[in-house]
Amino acid sequence: MLRLPRLRYLRPATAGEAAASLSKLGSRAMFVAGGTDLFPNLKRRQFEPDTLVQVPPLKGVRRVDGHFEIGATVTLAEAAADPGLRAALPGFAEAAGLVSSPPLRNAGTVGGNLCVDTRCNYYNMTYEWRKSIGFCLKKDGDICLVAPSSPRCWAVSSSDTAPAAMVLGASVVLVGPDGERELPVAELYRDDGIEYLAKQPHEVVTAIRLPAPEGLLTAYVKLRRRGSIDFPLAGAAVALTLDGPIVTGCRIALAAVASHPLEVPEAGAFLAGKRLTDETISAAAELAAKPARPLDNADLTHFWRKKMVRVIVERAIRQAATPSTT
């Protein structure tokens, strides 16, 4: 069986202390919250820190001034079940509720899912397997096994909550050794499979702020083969405002089609000012699918996953709009 390496485990009392610990220890240490993604990765030696720094409890879902503030260690199960979130931002609550399986949602956190490591089926493999085939860029190697001529890593962002947060114009609260700052979720990610987060490694996510204006319609559709457990093969998050039948605002973001959650502003902009019809929805979905670039490093073929982006965006727009169109 695969075992965890020997690790030192620190449990600081505050986020500030956690950030200070990591700042001092540098790349030898990593944050851990629920551990549902990190622990299997450690067993496969995808990371080799000698110290884990526990993110202290940062609980609570609060509604303040037209937005929700969710503590970073609120579990995915808690977020998915929160009545306020479910009523006001069903797309985000759904996304949290679609991550993996019930036991993992009971341990996995909202902050952890926003920061979850990118995936690739050349990388999320045991040490022995990776050694067999030759290590890759993301760990121990010097080429990308998916796109050998590429100078970069193409591991895939598999967060369900990130695109759902992005379309809301959400932001995260980051605490570093020198204090706190707020960063829009849209700026939290970088288009790189290795350095996929734009925050400093020692900055800890303490909360996520989700704007929830009156009348905002949201949905999240997750494509996977089974009813549970699987990472997204693709996901589509939509946030929509309507004035009668006319779209007054629309944001669309995709999961699992790039190394970061991918907002597709062209598609949202196309719908703005238009009436929602089969034709406009379909055209917006076509636009949304264009920049999606799935590669051959997840379950099923990239050809099918690319084709499905249009399908799930269409369906996500319809789902978001359903309350007002029926």
Add this chain to the structure above:
Amino acid sequence: MPEGLRTRGGVGESIPRPDGPDKVSGRFSFGSDLTAPGMLFGKTLRSPHPHALIRSIDVEKATGMPGVKAVLTAADLPGERLYSLHKPPDQPVLAAAGDEVRYAGEPVAIVAAEHPEQARAALEAIAVEYEVLAPLLDPVDAIQRGSVLRELTIRSGDPDAVADVVVDGYYEVGQQDQAPLGPEAGLAIPTPHGGIDLWVATQALHVDLEQVEACLGMRPGAVRLHLGGVGGAFGAREDLSIQVHACLLALKARRPVKMWYGREESFTGHVHRHPAWMWYSTGADRDGRLVFVKATILLDGGAYASSSGAVVANAACFGAGPYRVPNAHVWSGAARTNTVPNGAMRGFGAVQSCFAYEGQMDLLAARLGLDPIELRLKNAIRPGDRLITGQALTGAAPMAKLIDLCQGLPEPPAPSDSLALPGGAGNVASAAEVVRGTGFAVGFKNIAYSEGSDDYATARVRLQRGPDGAAVVQVKTAASEVGQGLVTVCLQVARTELGVEAVEIERADTTVGDAGSSSASRQTWMTGGAVRDAARLVAAEVLKRAGPPAQALAGGHVLDEEGAALAPIELFLDEPIEREFEHHHRPTSGLDPAGQGDAHVSFMFVAHRATVDVDAEAGLARVAQVATAQDVGRAINPLQVHGQIEGGIAQGVGLATMEEIKLKDGLIRNASFTDYIIPTSLDMPEVAAVLVEEPEPEAPYGAKGVGEPPLISSPAAIVAAMRAATGRRLNRVPVSPEELAGLSECRPGWLVRPGQSPAEAVRPAPPL
């Protein structure tokens, strides 16, 4: 008989299994839970290449590392260097320097250390120099180069028979993993006198024992095997895994050694279901009566023989389906390639060919404008008919009745909530996007060992007074409880024969005679039969001691011929009674060069109807229901039979919709349960099952096996339902979303005339 004299919990009752509460509450000790004071941890160094020459192996550095107590290579082997289920053996215990490794994952060296991480570090320190060779991966290519494990042709009837209507089809079955939740595990403990005890999660203690003795070079009696708790098997534990390695390390280190694989290692540590490539031609007259079946069934056997030979025979013998087929020409064969060996998995060759012949029946029905169920009824095989191997059906063969009963089962309602739609919890589909299809398929397969094997099982039954003076039965066999419920069956049999409810099923080990393998759906018949026969000898002794007018045993009493109690059984147990019996089934014969012969002792038949909801745009499917009628002879324990049916259908749903080991350049790409996906409870359909109990004349209590049929034709029925919903060809399982959405099709990489050997295959012309 007065209620007090009835023996409760005997044959025919749905009693709960004795190991159930411990298993569901986490108290049961599985193989991976084994522990002994001072034990070391064993680990295996495996080849990273599918094909390479080992130039050298240097273990010097590893040997001196902290905590390392033994490092062994082929140079240290004390006995036979090769092992196998196949004779003569062909699989190296450890690949030797100067020899080749033939699949990625083949064991090259083994290490035992005080701590698993020390063992792991030692493996890292072993230097193996490989000269990488080109792997042989295409099975047709392999056959054409003469790399063949077995090939077999069946010819019956008129080779030139002409049919009014002929349909041709090409089918593929992907490589399925047995995916038992308990990975390979065992614990070897040296005895003070140079022998060894091995606790291991296995399907067949004596089959393992024979190979372990040979490879350790030990005399009979020096090695004892004990059954460790088995967490599922499905064929994955028929071949050796840790057995010889753990013993070698324990003998070398003179310490107990535990070995257990993780999930990832397990994928290369056991055989899988043979992937298949099948070319079929089926002919019928205008009324739909079958005239001929011609088929080429090509299996990838992987690097070593394992049980490929028997799988090839099964795929061929049952390759025309449970139908009256007057003329047949079937070629079946397994190629030797550079992949992980393939071998036993639930259904054992019958699953692969069923997917093809049932696809053909639907094509034929469409061509003739007949209802697919009517076509099957018209051709259903009946008692007295001959199989394509010439064997006459002498036992129960209620094929037509199964079809009738299955088609009459209630159909499921439309999905009522979004979780029941394709894509399930993912919100993908709404009811508007879903089309429902229904498909039907039938299948059959042999029970127990075939082709002239002397198949037998041994049981020892002891009847004595327990501590409180009441009669207690002890049943000892070497048969493996692998989750199927054999312990319950043995308990029920002993109760029925001896009229005593207090029955202890002792832990299986090799201190009693061979019981054969828990495979081929055979243990209810074979070990159940041995327990019955041994118990009957014990009962005869009780009656002899009681003397006239004693006639029978029930409810803890000796009864007279009217069923009145004469005396409690324990009255006659001043001396315990112990009897042993070896139950053999009727001898079978081999297959002649035309594939003719009475190769099988008995057959199990089954019908499945699947209802599948399809989102054809996204290519997602959810199986709403599988209805089934199964020929069980007699249900010893109906509850357990239903459990076996549901479990087999779960694996059938997996094969039809998602389960496939994916290889790239000979390496397994999805060796984990993240990437090799199996159905969850959300993906599991409702199962509506009806048991058909027509007693099998030769079987103890008339009971046939039940483990395999649920998996034989359920995949074919599910795919038929998907075809009905979409109109697509879907000639490959698992059906990919891409194929279901009509975005791609599976086409043959080679052209083969059905019945012909792939040695004659040619590449298709490139598309214009």
